[in-house]
Amino acid sequence: MNGKQLLLKALKERKVRFLFGYTGGAIMPVFDEMERMGAFEFVMARHEQGAAFMAQGLSRASLSTPTPQIGVCLTTSGPGAMNLVTGVADAHMDSVPMLAITGQVATGVIATDAFQESDVVGVMMPICKQTYMPLAAEDVEKTVHEACYVATTGRGGPVIIDLPKDIQNQQAGEDYRFDAKKFRPHLPGYFYTPTPEREPIRQAIELINKSERPLIFCGHGVINSNAGDLLQRFIEKTNIPVASTFHGLSAIPADHPQHLGMMGMHGTVEANRAIMEADLLIALGMRFDDRVTGKLDEYARNAAVIHVEIDASEIDKNVRTTVAINADVYRTLHVLLGDPMLTCIPRRRWWDKLNSFREVMKEDLREEIEVGIGNDNKLLMKGIIHRLSEVTRGRDLIIPDVGQHQMMCARFYNYQTNNSWFGSGGAGTMGCSLPMAIGVKLARPKERVWSISGDGGFQMNFQELGTIMEKQIDVKIIILNNGYLGMVRQWQTFFFDGCFAGTPMQSPDFGLISQAYGIPYRKVELLEDVVPALEEAIACKGAMVLEFICDPAEVILPMIPAGGGFGDMIIRHPHAPKKDQSKQGEAA
Amino acid sequence: MKRRAILAFTLDHPGVLNKISMLIRKKMYNVDTLTVCRARIPGVSRMTITLRESDQARVDQVVRQLEKFTEVISVKELDTDHSYWREVAIIKLEIDASVLETFQGRYNFEILEQKSDDIHILQVAGSTRRIDAFLDEVGQEHIVEIARTGVTAMEK
Numbered sequence: 001m002n003g004k005q006l007l008l009k010a011l012k013e014r015k016v017r018f019l020f021g022y023t024g025g026a027i028m029p030v031f032d033e034m035e036r037m038g039a040f041e042f043v044m045a046r047h048e049q050g051a052a053f054m055a056q057g058l059s060r061a062s063l064s065t066p067t068p069q070i071g072v073c074l075t076t077s078g079p080g081a082m083n084l085v086t087g088v089a090d091a092h093m094d095s096v097p098m099l100a101i102t103g104q105v106a107t108g109v110i111a112t113d114a115f116q117e118s119d120v121v122g123v124m125m126p127i128c129k130q131t132y133m134p135l136a137a138e139d140v141e142k143t144v145h146e147a148c149y150v151a152t153t154g155r156g157g158p159v160i161i162d163l164p165k166d167i168q169n170q171q172a173g174e175d176y177r178f179d180a181k182k183f184r185p186h187l188p189g190y191f192y193t194p195t196p197e198r199e200p201i202r203q204a205i206e207l208i209n210k211s212e213r214p215l216i217f218c219g220h221g222v223i224n225s226n227a228g229d230l231l232q233r234f235i236e237k238t239n240i241p242v243a244s245t246f247h248g249l250s251a252i253p254a255d256h257p258q259h260l261g262m263m264g265m266h267g268t269v270e271a272n273r274a275i276m277e278a279d280l281l282i283a284l285g286m287r288f289d290d291r292v293t294g295k296l297d298e299y300a301r302n303a304a305v306i307h308v309e310i311d312a313s314e315i316d317k318n319v320r321t322t323v324a325i326n327a328d329v330y331r332t333l334h335v336l337l338g339d340p341m342l343t344c345i346p347r348r349r350w351w352d353k354l355n356s357f358r359e360v361m362k363e364d365l366r367e368e369i370e371v372g373i374g375n376d377n378k379l380l381m382k383g384i385i386h387r388l389s390e391v392t393r394g395r396d397l398i399i400p401d402v403g404q405h406q407m408m409c410a411r412f413y414n415y416q417t418n419n420s421w422f423g424s425g426g427a428g429t430m431g432c433s434l435p436m437a438i439g440v441k442l443a444r445p446k447e448r449v450w451s452i453s454g455d456g457g458f459q460m461n462f463q464e465l466g467t468i469m470e471k472q473i474d475v476k477i478i479i480l481n482n483g484y485l486g487m488v489r490q491w492q493t494f495f496f497d498g499c500f501a502g503t504p505m506q507s508p509d510f511g512l513i514s515q516a517y518g519i520p521y522r523k524v525e526l527l528e529d530v531v532p533a534l535e536e537a538i539a540c541k542g543a544m545v546l547e548f549i550c551d552p553a554e555v556i557l558p559m560i561p562a563g564g565g566f567g568d569m570i571i572r573h574p575h576a577p578k579k580d581q582s583k584q585g586e587a588a
Numbered sequence: 589m590k591r592r593a594i595l596a597f598t599l600d601h602p603g604v605l606n607k608i609s610m611l612i613r614k615k616m617y618n619v620d621t622l623t624v625c626r627a628r629i630p631g632v633s634r635m636t637i638t639l640r641e642s643d644q645a646r647v648d649q650v651v652r653q654l655e656k657f658t659e660v661i662s663v664k665e666l667d668t669d670h671s672y673w674r675e676v677a678i679i680k681l682e683i684d685a686s687v688l689e690t691f692q693g694r695y696n697f698e699i700l701e702q703k704s705d706d707i708h709i710l711q712v713a714g715s716t717r718r719i720d721a722f723l724d725e726v727g728q729e730h731i732v733e734i735a736r737t738g739v740t741a742m743e744k
């Protein structure tokens with residue numbers, strides 16, 4: 001067998017079904033072999049970045065199914081590989097397992113600036129978990145197995161295989177043998193410790209039992225280790241409140257009485273105030289990102305911290321821990337739940353306090369959602385998302401893009417299904433939604449999938465409507481069109497004296513665009529049409545585009561200014577506040 | 589700023605040095621010295637990196653993030669009290685042999701070559717401070733050229 005056959009054989013053995021990609025000179029041999037084999041479903045993206053996000057969607061959505069799959073993308077060298085960069089960096093920030101296979105120029109011309117040569121390994125090294133360049137056909141198979149192993153174990157991440165064209169065609173030697181079942185990668189420097197140690201568990205339980213105001217953080221690690229159910233049992237058993245990170249959403253039902261919602265920059269008042277007041281934080285699978293903590297020296301000053309995290313390098317990185325548990329969240333919760341020392345304390349005063357925090361914005365938000373319209377009778381995004389949540393009973397899969405609408409989706413959709421929320425968090429990559437939704441739908445074909453974008457982000461990757469058209473992928477597409485790069489406009493409102501530099505945007509006729517791709521479309525401008533339009537999309541067999549005309553002045557609150565502390569939380573719209581010029585730089 | 593030495597054992601693969609130096613750059617350090625050699629175990633490299641940082645927590649972070657690399661087998665910080673830090677310097681001096689003799693005994697150097705009456709090439713080994721002291725005492729005006737290896741270190 002030759003390199004390309006060994007590559008595809010190994011992917012097959014890894015249970016890969018879908019290949020997302022785009023062909024070109026340096027990967028043609030692999031494409032040719034793939035077509036002849038007929039063993040994969042090839043999904044052609046319209047841009048390599050799209051392929052990377054499709055692969056992410058597949059990895060992320062399938063991890064909670066009985067058949068987890070790793071998303072694989074396949075592109076040519078040079079420009080093809082470089083177009084993957086944003087999607088790979090995004091997967092790295094969000095710990096998403098993914099395998100990117102890029103063709104490379106032949107070994108004989110590497111480092112001569114050959115046609116379509118880029119130093120893929122050099123470019124990708126700092127933005128992925130591992131890079132490989134097999135230099136013999138005999139190395140290809142074991143590289144694929146090792147790459148998949150590294151991508152999917154411990155803290156997940158993207159892995160790159162840069163495969164020179166001559167190696168794709170090279171024959172393996174006569175006596176080449178490889179047994180995937182017996183293969184164990186030789187990685188003396190790769191450690192991850194899924195099982196928690198006894199001593200920190202004992203210390204953690206001691207802290208939990210004596211805490212008066214404990215708070216649990218549900219991070220991405222809860223989703224990634226499939227620990228949602230266990231977490232729910234744990235909070236019910238201990239009566240401890242829980243707040244979610246952006247990526248922790250949907251691990252437990254959003255309206256669970258002990259759930260305080262999302263924490264951080266656009267988190268709920270109750271989650272953020274709880275953090276300020278807590279005497280113990282139990283952080284499960286999260287990394288204390290700056291969007292979560294705000295100003296570090298003011299963060300949770302009174303709290304002891306138990307940090308459960310599979311990646312040892314995250315422990316003590318931003319926040320000092322009292323007890324560190326370097327382990328898998330699922331296994332840790334399992335051990336904690338089984339420990340008879342763990343007690344349940346009513347903590348009524350703590351709950352009274354939390355319930356009072358819940359009241360701070362409740363009425364304002366309820367009213368805004370009910371009224372559903374803002375300036376010039378234009379729709380409010382939060383009203384639309386709330387109605388979507390009601391119509392779908394919170395059960396559907398939601399893929400937001402990046403911006404105000406994303407935060408509206410995080411806050412106002414009532415997630416009921418485990419692992420039903422897929423966004424770009426760490427990188428915040430506009431344009432992620434549409435391609436990611438394609439991957440999600442392929443992973444979970446029986447569930448309803450909503451791609452929700454702003455007018456800005458939609459235009460970053462809407463070429464992927466081509467893939468939706470060609471593959472007849474049933475994704476319901478919502479564009480929340482406020483005529484602005486809304487999130488940036490919000491910052492301009494708060495911190496730049498309302499000077500809207502580079503944020504107003506003219507958009508094309510999204511109806512004509514949908515029509516060009518043969519996808520049904522409806523534009524919604526009136527509140528009474530919102531629910532019928534959502535119902536129409538649900539009834540529609542296959543994809544549909546809904547465009548909602550939204551109020552550009554709507555803001556997502558509360559908001560903690562970047563670099564600010566929780567005490568700086570903005571709760572009410574300041575109505576174009578006059579700010580001291582000299583402070584502008586600081587605020588941004 | 590406190591001087592730190594980090595000792596790392598890594599797989600002897602292409603790109604590992606690149607990864608490590610990239611991480612140190614990303615953390616915004618300027619590497620003081622970096623030495624690499626083969627370790628006792630075949631296929632393993634031994635690396636000593638020195639940099640300046642006063643904050644212990646930040647050094648621990650660098651160590652943890654280095655440990656995270658798949659190719660890095662083990663990493664630890666070596667402190668001066670519990671380890672030897674040594675380097676070698678090759679120095680070309682323009683100095684009278686009689687003057688050079690006066691340093692003999694106090695500094696441990698070896699004359700590799702005497703090119704003329706007053707041109708000597710010698711080798712000095714020792715701690716950074718010791719080599720600095722030697723150079724100071726000899727006097728900058730006598731030094732024609734100097735090459736230093738950078739620090740390599742071992743635990744006591």
Ligand SMILES: Cc1ncc(C[n+]2csc(CCOP(=O)(O)OP(=O)(O)O)c2C)c(N)n1
Pocket residue numbers: 401402403404405406427428429430431453454455456457458480482484485486487488
């Ligand atoms: C690729 C990329 N470029 C720029 C940004 C900065 N950015 C963050 S949100 C945002 C505005 C998004 O506008 P839109 O898609 O219309 O969504 P809205 O906020 O209006 O809901 C921008 C420009 C980004 N996150 N990603």
Ligand SMILES: [Mg+2]
Pocket residue numbers: 403454455456480481482483484485486
């Ligand atoms: Mg917008």
